[in-house]
Amino acid sequence: MSKPKIGVVVGSTRATRFADKPVEWFVSLAKARGDVEVEVIDLRDYPLPFFDEAVSPAWGPSQSQVARKFQEKVASLDGFVFTAAEYNHGPTAVLKNALDYAYNEWNKKPAGFIGYGGVGGARAVEQLRMHAVELQMAPTKTAVHIVWGDFLAIREGKKIEEFEHINQAGKALLDETVWWAKALKAAREADAAAAATKAA
Template sequence: MTVKPRIALIVGSTRPTRFADKPAQWMLKQAQARQDMEVELVDLRDHPLPFFSEPASNQRVPSKDSEAVRWQQTIGKFDGYIFVVAEYNHSITGALKNALDQAYTEWNRKPFTAIGYGSVGAGRAIEHLRGIGIELQMVPTRGAVHIGGSDFMAVFPMGGNKSIEDIEAGLLPSTTAALDDLVWWAKATMAARAAAA
């Protein structure tokens, strides 16, 4: 019997006026429609992390802050990740960067993909995320989902405020490719971690 990878869909923005919920719910629906993964929404709003202030990463020293430990326990149970990425000044949100920094061993040797949004579909932010992920010994997938340009303006509340289903025809090919890659790498890294244990 093949074990399905457990995937966390991590909402990377905490602002009260965030747009993230719309693409997060759409991506959750796409992932849940598949038979090859189990996916769970993980919202950074539910994890009030302090700014990272531990003596070192938890690779070297166990974290002392109870919220950091709870966050590590939450993400540690997953085999891969889908990040919902807003682009702030050409990079990821401060909340997402802080959440990434609050753990180390829990991210190791696990894959991730992303769905990003903004004028350029969060392309620059997702590239930053990939670099951070590599330093955390993660496996970034080649593909990601980008909601940008006129599609973004069609669904953004200060634009057309349409549902993502109105633009999904253009998103589904990249979504399928990104999730296919995520599952492949999740199964590969699960097997490798099990063999090394």
């Protein structure tokens, strides 16, 4: 089995977003492992319209060309870690919209989260876990929560690597995400092989 491919989804498109800092840090952690491939999925590169499809992507193809491109990218990956800014006790609208623009492509893949904000993005992460379950994903128990004091220090120039508690959480999140990505990739491949044998 080939190495699992993990997509790190940048869940904010604001010009002044904080997300790039934890993304760079987490990608560095992942690349140091050697048993996983990692790719940044920036929602700025997929300017999805506000969801207005005739049917859910669970039931039919999307009309939006950008949506189809996004779905192809999601389908090519084996697991995801999402940055989760917290707006008014919930995740960003752009991230929820992106989740809604795919369905089968998310199925049977792990979902991890890096939250930040007043309580480390915890309320946004909890909502995203529920969305992930509905999309038939496997949300990890561990998440990274960058609380307000750390958030401010990082914005002022301190490196995330200097926060041992954040590094420990990041490594634990990565361990869980990679474990589930390997297990679910093997299971999906077994399902595909069984379906091909049945069809032959």
